[in-house]
Structure formats: C-alpha cells, structure tokens
Amino acid sequence: MMKINPVFSILITTKNRKADLAFTLNKISYLLEDINVECVVYDDGSVDGTYEYVKHHFPTVKIQRNAISKGYLFCRNKMLNETEASYAISLDDDAHFVTENPLESIKKHFDENDNCGLIAMRIFWGLELPSSTSSSEQPHQVKGFVGCAHVWRMKAWRAIPNYPEWFVFYGEEDFASYHLFKKNWKVSYLPDVLVHHRVDFKSRKNDFDYDIRQRRSLRSGWYLFFLFYPLRSIPNKMGYSIWVQFKLKVFKRDFSALKAIVLAVLDLVLAIPKIVRNSNRLTSAEYDDYLKIADTKIYWQPKK
Structure with a gap:
C-alpha cells in the first residue's frame, strides 16, 4: 500500500x-x-x-x-x-x-x-x-x-x-x-x-527560574542585534535595551535584574565566535523595510 x-x-x-x-x-x-x-x-x-x-x-x-x-x-x-x-x-x-x-x-x-x-x-x-x-x-x-x-x-x-x-x-x-x-x-x-x-503570566516572577529567564531573554535579544542588525544601529539598540532594564527594574531595587544584565553581557562576549559564524546582517534598505512591518502579535485581549 x-x-x-x-x-x-x-x-x-x-x-x-x-x-x-x-x-x-x-x-x-x-x-x-x-x-x-x-x-x-x-x-x-x-x-x-x-x-x-x-x-x-x-x-x-x-x-x-x-x-x-x-x-x-x-x-x-x-x-x-x-x-x-x-x-x-x-x-x-x-x-x-x-x-x-x-x-x-x-x-x-x-x-x-x-x-x-x-x-x-x-x-x-x-x-x-x-x-x-x-x-x-x-x-x-x-x-x-x-x-x-x-x-x-x-x-x-x-x-x-x-x-x-x-x-x-x-x-x-x-x-x-x-x-x-x-x-x-x-x-x-x-x-x-x-x-x-x-x-x-503574572505569577512567573515567583517561579524558581525567573532569574535565569531574565538573563536568557536579555542575551537572546542582544544576540539578535549582533546577528542581524546593521552595525550602525547596534550601539543605540544596546544602549536603549540596558537603559530600560535599569529604569524599570534596577532603579526600583530589583537587583536580580542587575545580576541578569551582568551575566547576559558575559554570555554575549562568550558567544562572539558563534555570532561571527552565523551572522546574516540586514542591509540598510532591508532594515528600513523590516521596521515598517507590523509588530509581532504576542498577547491577545478582548476589547472592552
């Protein structure tokens, strides 16, 4: 058959x-x-x-x-x-x-x-x-x-x-x-x-793996910057990402966030060889076109 x-x-x-x-x-x-x-x-x-x-x-x-x-x-x-x-x-x-x-x-x-x-x-x-x-x-x-x-x-x-x-x-x-x-x-x-x-989703902050989730979330975002973004855009993206973490978490005495930032930076440095091997950078024109696309739909909520 x-x-x-x-x-x-x-x-x-x-x-x-x-x-x-x-x-x-x-x-x-x-x-x-x-x-x-x-x-x-x-x-x-x-x-x-x-x-x-x-x-x-x-x-x-x-x-x-x-x-x-x-x-x-x-x-x-x-x-x-x-x-x-x-x-x-x-x-x-x-x-x-x-x-x-x-x-x-x-x-x-x-x-x-x-x-x-x-x-x-x-x-x-x-x-x-x-x-x-x-x-x-x-x-x-x-x-x-x-x-x-x-x-x-x-x-x-x-x-x-x-x-x-x-x-x-x-x-x-x-x-x-x-x-x-x-x-x-x-x-x-x-x-x-x-x-x-x-x-x-709101209770995840109390999960045992919340700290490592923060670290992995940060570092993956930074990996993506260096893998795909035009070089000229990376400093601003990195600076803004770190500033937001300090503004919303560290300055509010969430010191687990500070630990996640430090460890994620270390992860980024150690990943440089992999980033070099796997980079597929957008051209400036591609990057501009990509920014025009609607953002990813992550959470849906019914309209009130």
Whole structure:
C-alpha cells in the first residue's frame, strides 16, 4: 500500500508536565481522527511517566523520547526536520485550539498566500478564557511569531537554518523570522485561529527560574542585534535595551535584574565566535523595510 504523507503534523515538545500535556492531547484529539493529520510528541527526558502515559492513553500519537534532556530547541529542530507533512503546527504542551476546525482556516490562508512561510495565531494567555473570544482583526503581515502556537509551511522551514540551539530558550522565533524575511517569506498573523495558552503570566516572577529567564531573554535579544542588525544601529539598540532594564527594574531595587544584565553581557562576549559564524546582517534598505512591518502579535485581549 502506498504511504500517504500527512498534510498537517502537530508537534509538541514536553518535559515533566504530564497533566498539561494530557489536557492538550484530549483537546486536540478530534483533529487526529483525520488521516491527513498526525501528532508527534517529543518527551525531553521526563521523569514523571510522560512517555508511558502517552503510549498507553494516546496510541495514535507518535512519541519520541530523550533519556537525558537535550533541550527544547534540539527537539523542535528534530521534529521539523523529520516530518513529511506539508505544514507543521508547533504547540506548547499547555496550549490548545479554541477555534473549531482551525486547520481549514490555516490551509485556506496558505493556499491564498503563496509567499506566506509561517502563520502566527491569535493567542490568549491566562488560566481562564474571557467571556468573549470573538475578534474583528484581519490577517496581516507581522515581524515575527510566538513559539507556543504557530504553523510552518515546510518549504519555508527548509529554506532557512535550524533554530540556534545555543540560544537555549528565547529568541529562536525572531532568529527564524529574520531569516524568513531575508528569503522573502512573510509571517502572517491569522486571528481567525484562537489558541488558549494556559499560563498565569503574572505569577512567573515567583517561579524558581525567573532569574535565569531574565538573563536568557536579555542575551537572546542582544544576540539578535549582533546577528542581524546593521552595525550602525547596534550601539543605540544596546544602549536603549540596558537603559530600560535599569529604569524599570534596577532603579526600583530589583537587583536580580542587575545580576541578569551582568551575566547576559558575559554570555554575549562568550558567544562572539558563534555570532561571527552565523551572522546574516540586514542591509540598510532591508532594515528600513523590516521596521515598517507590523509588530509581532504576542498577547491577545478582548476589547472592552
């Protein structure tokens, strides 16, 4: 029998979040009844029984596992490079579709926009959905996308480098977005498809890893400046970035922010060899054109 490649592949990376993952898989299970859809879960070294749970309770889901964690970006790169689907949907293990039949809207947008390399979906961040989830927004081009919910046209993915695993976490979406821009692929914001990202964003300041998140967020932004921005623009960008951190955090006695700044500067210095090898700088004209594109849509809120 001839093998039929899926049209859509739903790709989920997880680690020690069995309950969140189970909730997500139950929410998207109706999509997996379509023979044109597959789901791949990559368990990155969980010790909470995630792999066994998925194997037993979701037998149609393809599951891979690292015995020892190799990192979020390693897993995403591997799944994207292995899929034979035309479109790959990246979902976090704590995110699910609210929109019914989202694949129809996604496929329609790709079909009608040949130069769209990636779709960024409308995302609500919070533990509970708002009472109204309707939106009057229209699809349009944006600078980038959010990692927890987006869709690759695989032809575009194969035209650019893998996510930079040395970023570890944060910044990889912008890395990909700059490369897409350089290759004349567009990132489209598609508000027709709503995703619920089930996180309490405000409580993250109390998480044990908040300090390292600050450090990684800062350094990834600075890596991107040196990888892609015209040299003339980097001093102002760096100066403004550091000033904002001092103004909003350090001067308000958030000394963990000062520690994050110092360590992020050290990370930047140590990353110079990688930056030199991987730089793909925008020309002045490209940079001006890039600045005209609408900003990335990260958080959606209903209009009051």
